[in-house]
Amino acid sequence: MQNGRDYHIHTHYMKCGVAAMTIEAVYRRCEEVGLRSIAITDHLNRREQAPTHLNIRKDMAATPTKMETFFGVE
Structure with a gap:
């Protein structure tokens, strides 16, 4: 995280991800x-x-936030 940005965030969609890491939980x-x-x-x-x-992408679009959000692939 640098200057209010983090462009390396993973979610529950990864096999090694944590179930609690939904898009909503990540945004919050x-x-x-x-x-x-x-x-x-x-x-x-x-x-x-x-x-x-x-x-x-559907989850991201359906989850309101004031942050600027991007979808990417690592």
Whole structure:
């Protein structure tokens, strides 16, 4: 985290992820610690994982936040 930004955040969508790391929970915690801009960057880089990308993006779109948010892949 630097200057109110964190562009390396993982969620429960990763096999090694923690179940509690939903998009809503991530947004809430990031807001609590004062972040203004974040990126969700799970390790989902294979073609067969495309449906998971859509689920993440849907969750992100459906979860209100004042932060600037980005979707990426690590």
